[in-house]
Amino acid sequence: MLTKHEKELIAQIWDKMIPVACDIGSESLLRYYYRMMTTFPGTKTYFAHLDIRPRSPHLLSHGKKIVLAIAECSKDISSIMVTLAPLQTLHAYQLRIDPCNFKLLSHCILVTLAAHMPDEFTPVAHAAMDKYLSAFAAVLAEKYR
Amino acid sequence: MVDWTFEERKHIIETWGKINVKVVGPLALRRCLIVYPWTQRYFGTFGDVNSAAAIMGNKKVAKHGITVLNGLERAVQNMDDIKNTYAELSVLHSEKLHVDPDNFRLLGDCLTIVLASQMGRAFTPDIQAAWQKFLTVVVSALGRQYH
Numbered sequence: 152m153l154t155k156h157e158k159e160l161i162a163q164i165w166d167k168m169i170p171v172a173c174d175i176g177s178e179s180l181l182r183y184y185y186r187m188m189t190t191f192p193g194t195k196t197y198f199a200h201l202d203i204r205p206r207s208p209h210l211l212s213h214g215k216k217i218v219l220a221i222a223e224c225s226k227d228i229s230s231i232m233v234t235l236a237p238l239q240t241l242h243a244y245q246l247r248i249d250p251c252n253f254k255l256l257s258h259c260i261l262v263t264l265a266a267h268m269p270d271e272f273t274p275v276a277h278a279a280m281d282k283y284l285s286a287f288a289a290v291l292a293e294k295y296r
Numbered sequence: 297m298v299d300w301t302f303e304e305r306k307h308i309i310e311t312w313g314k315i316n317v318k319v320v321g322p323l324a325l326r327r328c329l330i331v332y333p334w335t336q337r338y339f340g341t342f343g344d345v346n347s348a349a350a351i352m353g354n355k356k357v358a359k360h361g362i363t364v365l366n367g368l369e370r371a372v373q374n375m376d377d378i379k380n381t382y383a384e385l386s387v388l389h390s391e392k393l394h395v396d397p398d399n400f401r402l403l404g405d406c407l408t409i410v411l412a413s414q415m416g417r418a419f420t421p422d423i424q425a426a427w428q429k430f431l432t433v434v435v436s437a438l439g440r441q442y443h
Contacts, residue, residue: 263412265413266415266417
């Protein structure tokens with residue numbers, strides 16, 4: 152369960168990240184996606200149809216979509232089931248990404264946040280963010296079966 | 297036998313060279329106890345580890361963090377035989393300390409995040425990949441003697 156304080160921490164962090172995410176030129180945040188594919192090569196199998204070289208526009212715009220969805224939900228975490236409903240359907244029936252990969256992506260997002268904002272990414276903020284991303288992943292996988 | 301490419305060896309050794317064990321050890325262990333509170337179960341004799349504030353100030357936790365990272369150095373120095381290097385430690389964690397081996401992965405993840413916060417952009421995807429491969433081998437070796 153996320154406490155009120157944790158929800159505030161999460162919203163604060165993503166508030167800072169949204170302007171950065173929107174600036175595709177500022178790729179350090181969006182590199183989390185490339186980070187995931189380099190560290191966990193199995194995740195590349197889902198991108199055979201895209202150009203996933205490090206600075207590819209595909210990679211950056213795809214990474215941006217994900218970050219914006221995560222940031223959007225962070226503004227009102229109690230409504231996450233409603234906000235994510237279309238994405239649940241997409242992932243369950245179209246994309247069918249094995250949910251174990253959500254953990255790998257979450258880990259790379261956490262690493263990127265730590266690298267990007269080390270002072271703010273305290274252990275307490277890290278705990279809150281990890282809880283949020285786990286909940287996000289669980290909701291995303293809910294329609295799978 | 298694990299196959300290390302020249303690049304992977306280089307990344308791991310260079311990354312280790314940047315780690316100040318006395319600083320990173322405590323940071324990693326504290327983070328693990330805060331982010332994954334169930335890991336506190338192994339630290340009953342360490343005094344107060346019941347809150348983030350208590351954990352951050354706990355001297356025994358800090359000292360143990362240094363012990364753990366000093367242990368990791370042995371793997372860095374014996375990259376071609378981590379399995380045997382850690383055989384005794386694995387038995388210790390299984391038979392005496394009774395630590396669920398999944399906790400090694402959790403601590404490894406926290407260590408990775410501490411490294412990222414210290415190195416920033418210098419902790420590139422390629423370096424992270426090599427480092428995570430190294431930690432996977434370490435975690436596997438530590439869990440190997442459990443039966």
